[in-house]
Amino acid sequence: MLLREVDYAKPASVADALAILAANDGARALAGGQTLVNVMKARAASPDALVDLNGLDELKGVELAADGTLTIGAMTTYSEIVASAEAKARPILGEVCAMIADVQVRNRGTIGGNVCSNDPTNHLPPLMVATGARMTILGAAGEREVPASEFFLGVYLTAVGPGELLTKITIPAGRGDGFAAVTLGVDGTCIVNAAASVTGGAVRVAVGCVDATPVLLEPASAEADAVSEAVSAANLMPPSDVHASSEYRVHLAEVLAVRAAAEAAERAGG
Numbered sequence: 001m002l003l004r005e006v007d008y009a010k011p012a013s014v015a016d017a018l019a020i021l022a023a024n025d026g027a028r029a030l031a032g033g034q035t036l037v038n039v040m041k042a043r044a045a046s047p048d049a050l051v052d053l054n055g056l057d058e059l060k061g062v063e064l065a066a067d068g069t070l071t072i073g074a075m076t077t078y079s080e081i082v083a084s085a086e087a088k089a090r091p092i093l094g095e096v097c098a099m100i101a102d103v104q105v106r107n108r109g110t111i112g113g114n115v116c117s118n119d120p121t122n123h124l125p126p127l128m129v130a131t132g133a134r135m136t137i138l139g140a141a142g143e144r145e146v147p148a149s150e151f152f153l154g155v156y157l158t159a160v161g162p163g164e165l166l167t168k169i170t171i172p173a174g175r176g177d178g179f180a181a182v183t184l185g186v187d188g189t190c191i192v193n194a195a196a197s198v199t200g201g202a203v204r205v206a207v208g209c210v211d212a213t214p215v216l217l218e219p220a221s222a223e224a225d226a227v228s229e230a231v232s233a234a235n236l237m238p239p240s241d242v243h244a245s246s247e248y249r250v251h252l253a254e255v256l257a258v259r260a261a262a263e264a265a266e267r268a269g270g
């Protein structure tokens with residue numbers, strides 16, 4: 001289906017992008033367009049104007065600090081993360097980005113667009129929650145940092161408010177990570193996914209596709225029994241659809257959380 005007529009701006013700076021967004025309630029940021037353009041074609045969204053962020057180098061790139069902290073610009077594509085030598089400091093990032101869809105989507109889709117769309121079946125929201133990522137949001141009122149565990153507010157809803165942009169994501173140092181998913185076909189949409197991180201004695205597991213936002217579990221250990229117990233205590237009530245019943249999703253949540261935690265613990269060396 002063709003797009004409805006829409007205004008288009010390609011600002012030369014983040015400040016200009018924010019000014020356009022602030023001046024027009026109906027304007028939306030355009031990143032890779034891999035979700036937004038599709039929902040516009042389906043008439044599920046019809047912004048008055050698109051503010052194309054693709055010319056903004058300020059929002060691109062991966063930086064590695066001496067202490068291992070990674071800072072990833074919101075407009076960095078999945079392919080750029082996969083290819084980045086710096087991003088290999090936290091190898092799970094490139095590994096999960098390489099699982100998303102196909103090469104066309106990976107070449108256009110961005111880390112910022114993935115988390116800002118907060119489609120509950122996306123790969124990156126649970127990974128950001130498990131790794132303890134922090135999201136930097138910029139608007140007229142200035143800059144603020146929100147932990148990933150508080151960033152995802154509902155289906156297609158995040159802490160990024162009207163007239164604001166996600167500018168970068170900061171991911172602390174660490175290598176003890178795991179990810180597991182059951183997808184629709186190879187590299188397809190997730191039916192359930194789980195990301196896990198083990199840092200010192202702390203275990204964080206975030207389960208995706210079972211609620212509007214990733215469900216964070218903090219089991220006592222990465223042992224299978226402890227992770228199963230944490231999943232059970234979360235009383236998950238995922239929706240049923242043509243792909244999986246609610247009961248099957250709960251079953252997958254446990255299996256995948258245990259698998260992701262075991263991988264994380266092994267990589268953490270514990």
Ligand SMILES: Cc1cc2nc3c(=O)[nH]c(=O)nc-3n(C[C@H](O)[C@H](O)[C@H](O)COP(=O)(O)OP(=O)(O)OC[C@H]3O[C@@H](n4cnc5c(N)ncnc54)[C@H](O)[C@@H]3O)c2cc1C
Binds near residue numbers: 036099187
């Ligand atoms: C065939 C296909 C299969 C896919 N399969 C998967 C999959 O298996 N797993 C997966 O995770 N994803 C999948 N996707 C979605 C894909 O990863 C998208 O790239 C992603 O969801 C959105 O990123 P984007 O850069 O394309 O953002 P866009 O589509 O441009 O934007 C998405 C939303 O985020 C907002 N936004 C974007 N950037 C910012 C910013 N910096 N600040 C504030 N708001 C912003 C936009 O206004 C829009 O509302 C698939 C897409 C396609 C087309």
